[in-house]
Each structure stands twice: as structure tokens, then as C-alpha cells.
Amino acid sequence: MAIVRSQCGQCGVGCGIRAVTDTDRRVTVEGDPLHPANGGLLCDRGQALGDDAISLEGRLLRPLVDGRPTGWDRAIAQVARRLSTIMARHGPGSIALHIGGGLLTEDYYVANKLMKGFFGSAHIHAPWRDGSSAAHVRAFGEDVMPAAYEDIDRAATILLVGGGIMAQPVLLDRVKTAREAGARLVLLTDAGVAIEADLRLTLKPGSAARLLTGALLHGHDKDRHDAAFLAQSVAVPADFWERLRPGHDIWSIARATGLTPAVIRAFYDEWIATDRVVTLFAGSECADLAAAVINLHLASGRIGRPGATPFAITGAANGMGAREVGCVADSLAAHRDFAPDARASVARFWGARLLVEGPGLEGEALLRAMRDGQVRALWSIGADPAAEAWLGEARALVPLTVRSTDSLAEQGDGWSMLLPSATWVEKDGTLTGMDRLVSRQRRLFPLPGEARPDWWMLTKVAQAMGWGDAFHYERPADIYREHGRLTAYGNDGGRLLNLRRHAPISNPAYDELTPWRWGEVPFDGGHFPTPDGRARFA
Known part of the structure; x- marks a missing residue:
């Protein structure tokens, strides 16, 4: 019998597991209480991880x-x-x-x-x-997820767009816990999503990006964006706001979304009044949605601070x-x-x-x-x-x-x-959760056959x-070291992805590697990995 700390690998959250194995390829899996991604929680898919591990029936075991x-x-x-x-x-x-x-x-x-x-x-x-990768590059200059799971715990308002989070129960549980602790949950959805929310806006399918882009223009017109952050940290084309205006007035947004103008104004005013907002949205949705969310956070300065960030939910492990x-x-x-x-x-x-x-x-x-x-x-x-x-x-x-x-x-x-x-x-190696948390996947069973x-x-x-x-x-550690050296090679600070500290990691240290997150707090102080240090609207 052996106890192995490893990873679930069923979705993009990157939950840690504590697995108890025996010599007959039997395993009992539970959430790892020491892993920061899930703190001991584990969904049904994670708990069933070992169901197919016992039998080798149907396995390809020779080339x-x-x-x-x-x-x-x-x-x-x-x-x-x-x-x-x-x-x-x-x-x-x-x-x-x-x-x-x-x-x-x-x-x-x-x-x-x-x-x-x-x-x-x-x-x-x-x-x-998904489309969030390209949106990150266009806006930030690098494909960096600006959020961490802890931002959900620190948010005053959690804006949940769509039902993509339903496929990731551990992340959903974190949102529910934050709401129980006092965060306000606002849900934008075009279907029946079974989540209790403080405000639920049911939109016409595919109109969430339009609603959020309208919020961007509304904040500008009411002079409620973070002017200092915009001036220092975002390169805004001179004609950006005028080009944005057609189709994004309140009445056009009402026709597009199916909401009343009064409901739209109330939602926009709530966004303006709340400093710490985390917006969770499915990165697999249309590119317009990713751009709308990122632009809204950039204009209001709700990025690079605890509890204030856009957060693209990724599905792939x-x-x-x-x-x-x-x-x-x-x-x-x-x-x-x-x-x-x-x-x-x-x-x-x-x-x-x-x-x-x-x-x-x-x-x-x-x-x-x-x-x-x-x-x-x-x-x-x-x-x-x-x-x-x-x-x-x-x-x-x-x-x-x-x-x-x-x-x-x-x-x-x-x-x-x-x-x-x-x-x-x-499998034996490393993986990165959707919030840049690098963790060790450790082999639970020896490789069968060939x-x-x-x-x-x-x-x-x-x-x-x-x-x-x-x-x-x-061995995997050889590759991990080379990957770390490459991220640091020729990197004078222009890229946030820099694993320099792990480039010389020893084999024993790699074996015992505990979860760690690269990038610290991305965009802290309004600095972005672009030639001029300023973000761009996506």
C-alpha cells in the first residue's frame, strides 16, 4: 500500500488528490486537503478517477x-x-x-x-x-491569466457569465462559499442555470458580450472609469469611444438582450459602484465575450489587484x-x-x-x-x-x-x-491549473506491458x-528544467512567464515539488508586458 499525492486531471481546475494504492492496481482517491486549488474538495469525476485503473482490458500494450x-x-x-x-x-x-x-x-x-x-x-x-488566449495576448501583450482562485474569496461581487462553471463543481463550490461569506453573486445567463444568485439576468442567447460592451461605454459616458489607471496603463486609440458608440446605447442593448432599459441601467450602476469584481466566463465562448470582459476590467482598473480581475474558465486539463x-x-x-x-x-x-x-x-x-x-x-x-x-x-x-x-x-x-x-x-510530470498554479502529477501505477x-x-x-x-x-525532470531555462532565456523581464527559479531544480526536488504559482500578482501596479508597458483594449 502506498499514499501518493497527485492530480485529478479531469478538467482545467487542477485539483490535487490523495491516492491510496495497492499492488493489484486498486486505488482509493480523495481530495488533497493541502492542495491550494481544491483544499480537499473533489467532484464525482475526480473520485471516480481510479475506476478504470484496475483492469487492463482493452489497453494497447504493444506498438x-x-x-x-x-x-x-x-x-x-x-x-x-x-x-x-x-x-x-x-x-x-x-x-x-x-x-x-x-x-x-x-x-x-x-x-x-x-x-x-x-x-x-x-x-x-x-x-x-479557447478564445481567451488570443484575447489575453491582444490586451496584455502575453497569454497570462490575470486571476488566481483566491481572488474569488476576496471579491465583493462575482459576475458569473453563462453556465460554463457547472462543469467544474469544485470551482462552483468556491463561488458558493464566497457568496455565503458575503460576496454578491450576479448571474448573466441565456439558459436555466441552477445556481442561487443575488441578481439573475436572463439574456437572449449570445448577447452577453453586447451587454458588457454597453457597460464599458456607459462607464465612459458617466465619467466613472478609472481615469488615472487608463491614462497610465492603457493605450486607448483617440477614436475608440466614438467607434464603440453605434449599437451600444441603452435602447440598442435592450433590444439585443431582451432586458428592459431600467434593468440594464441598474446593472451598469452596480458594476460602477463595486470596486472588487471578479468576472468568471467560459473561455470557449465567442472571442467577443472575452474581449468585452477584459476591456471592462481594464477601463475600470479592476485588474492586478486582489479580488478584482477577469477570469476565463478553461475546460481542458x-x-x-x-x-x-x-x-x-x-x-x-x-x-x-x-x-x-x-x-x-x-x-x-x-x-x-x-x-x-x-x-x-x-x-x-x-x-x-x-x-x-x-x-x-x-x-x-x-x-x-x-x-x-x-x-x-x-x-x-x-x-x-x-x-x-x-x-x-x-x-x-x-x-x-x-x-x-x-x-x-x-503519467509522471507537471501540469498547470487555469490560474497558473504548477503542480506535480505523480504516477500511481507502473507502466503496463510496453x-x-x-x-x-x-x-x-x-x-x-x-x-x-x-x-x-x-526523465520528466530533464524536460522541466529545460522548459524553465527557455522561459528565462533572453527574458530581461519583458515576459511574465519566467520559471528561472526552477531551471536548476534537482531530481529529488522535482520529485517532491509542491504546488507553486508563477507570475506573482500579474499586472500589479498597472504594468503590462507590452513594449510601452500599457495594455490595449482587446
Whole structure:
């Protein structure tokens, strides 16, 4: 029997668990009372984490090449040879990656490095990502979540937009506890959401962004925004307010939302009068909503202070870790873009052989490139039920398809090669919760059969393709250290993502790593990671 402190990994909250395991792959799971994300709470999904851990029925436990079982040496050699052939014939950008949610940061790091630094491709389809990332970059200059869970506890008003929080019961419980302690809960929803609120405004579907943009204009017209904060910390175009005006008067907002003008004015006046507001909204909603929430917080100065912040709820487990390492189509690595100096810096650090020149394709655009013959190979990693239709079409469009999975059921799906991955309870590494809290995922059970971590198989393929000097990882701690060094490399304070303090971490210290949050209090004092230190309206 062993007691292991690890992570739930069922959603973006990043709850800690305390698992009691035995030698027969049985496990009892409870919330870790010492973990800051959940303080011992755990939802039904987390409590059921060990239900599928006992049986190995249906597991893929050996590599399959063209439908035939084989050993790892031959499988790795085949993947490397076929990918090398495609690169030689079709050049950079001929390989694409589908990346599921639920991988560890170390997996995402190696996948991104191999794709962008050595395959020369940024074609990364990640269906779990949401629109808040782009909104953060446009407004703040960097994809930084400004909120922490503790902000909910400190808020005077919690503005809850939509029902996305219903999928994350631990976070919802935190909101309920804050309300019981005196916070006012205001709910904006277009459907019946079963939450007790002090004020509930039922809107026409898709109109929340319009309502909040109207609040932005209302505060300006009433001269109730934080003028000092705006002058010092936000770059506002000279004609911004006039361009915003059409369609955002009270009467237009009333027609768009279905609310009466009196109700709208009362809501706007309450927002203006409340200093500490946390706005929780689903990052997967439309980009307009993310922009409206962020703009409203910027204009009123309700950001960079305890209990005052926009808070985009992310659904994917460790989606934040993927964004940190840049394992998406429109980011390079470590919160860098594709500007020439950023590319040069990353190329030097990685020793890249073929660094990608710009953002890649995803979604339907990537499928079109496959139809046109520009993309000839697809490597798919991680469970992603929402992408089954996309993957089914993509498989039929390219001659080489590699799938890293734990499921034997995918044997009949037409993949060129299947590589046996570890399940969540067999993974070892780190993940980042939606509020920048980095925690350790610790393996609960040994790897069965020939199942291996995703970072391991990516590393082995890179080594087989002749890049062993850049892919020398033997354990997750090696990757974590390199990720930390990259965030600090050439970073003179211009980027908030800086894990410098963990770059030299020892293997024992990594094993014992306790949860910690990077970024301190983002934007404290109204300083933003932009060239002039000022935010922009999204």
C-alpha cells in the first residue's frame, strides 16, 4: 500500500488528490486537503478517477505497425524513416500534429519542440483550446491569466457569465462559499442555470458580450472609469469611444438582450459602484465575450489587484501547460511569437535544425492543406473525443498516420501505426491549473506491458532521426528544467512567464515539488508586458 499525492486531471481546475494504492492496481482517491486549488474538495469525476485503473482490458500494450504487433525499436525506426522520407520529399510544413487535452507539460514541450524546431511545422490542431488566449495576448501583450482562485474569496461581487462553471463543481463550490461569506453573486445567463444568485439576468442567447460592451461605454459616458489607471496603463486609440458608440446605447442593448432599459441601467450602476469584481466566463465562448470582459476590467482598473480581475474558465486539463510551452498553432514557445528576434532566440536555445517561420494551420484550414497534398503526415497524441470526426477525415487524407493512444479499440480505425501511451494514472510530470498554479502529477501505477509516456516516444523518434544532441531526456525532470531555462532565456523581464527559479531544480526536488504559482500578482501596479508597458483594449 502506498499514499501518493497527485492530480485529478479531469478538467482545467487542477485539483490535487490523495491516492491510496495497492499492488493489484486498486486505488482509493480523495481530495488533497493541502492542495491550494481544491483544499480537499473533489467532484464525482475526480473520485471516480481510479475506476478504470484496475483492469487492463482493452489497453494497447504493444506498438502496432501496419496492423502488426512489433517491438519499440522497430516501431521507432519505422516512424523515423517514414517521417524523414516525407520531409525530404515535401519539405517543411508537410507534417501535422493533433494534440489532445490531458497531456502533461513535459509531453507538450517535447511535441512542440520536435514540430516547430525540427519538422519545421506549426500545424498543430488542438480543439480543446479557447478564445481567451488570443484575447489575453491582444490586451496584455502575453497569454497570462490575470486571476488566481483566491481572488474569488476576496471579491465583493462575482459576475458569473453563462453556465460554463457547472462543469467544474469544485470551482462552483468556491463561488458558493464566497457568496455565503458575503460576496454578491450576479448571474448573466441565456439558459436555466441552477445556481442561487443575488441578481439573475436572463439574456437572449449570445448577447452577453453586447451587454458588457454597453457597460464599458456607459462607464465612459458617466465619467466613472478609472481615469488615472487608463491614462497610465492603457493605450486607448483617440477614436475608440466614438467607434464603440453605434449599437451600444441603452435602447440598442435592450433590444439585443431582451432586458428592459431600467434593468440594464441598474446593472451598469452596480458594476460602477463595486470596486472588487471578479468576472468568471467560459473561455470557449465567442472571442467577443472575452474581449468585452477584459476591456471592462481594464477601463475600470479592476485588474492586478486582489479580488478584482477577469477570469476565463478553461475546460481542458492542463490546457494552460500547453499554452505555456507554445504547443498551439499560433505561438512559438514560452510565450514567444514568431518575430525575428524571438525565432532567433528559440533557434539558438533549441539548436533547431529547421525552425518554423510562422504560425501554422489548424481545424478546417489544416484539412484543406491535407486535401491539397501540402500536408502528408499526421501524428495524433492524447484522448480527444470532440475531435473524432476531424481525425476520421484527416486519417483518410494523408498517407502516413501515427496515433499515440492507450486504447486497443483504435486498431481498426486505419492508423498506419499505433503507439501504446500511458493513461493518466500512469503519467509522471507537471501540469498547470487555469490560474497558473504548477503542480506535480505523480504516477500511481507502473507502466503496463510496453506502454510508454508520450514524451518518451517523441524523444526516441527525434533521436532516431539524428537529433539526439537536442533530445537527450531520460526523465520528466530533464524536460522541466529545460522548459524553465527557455522561459528565462533572453527574458530581461519583458515576459511574465519566467520559471528561472526552477531551471536548476534537482531530481529529488522535482520529485517532491509542491504546488507553486508563477507570475506573482500579474499586472500589479498597472504594468503590462507590452513594449510601452500599457495594455490595449482587446
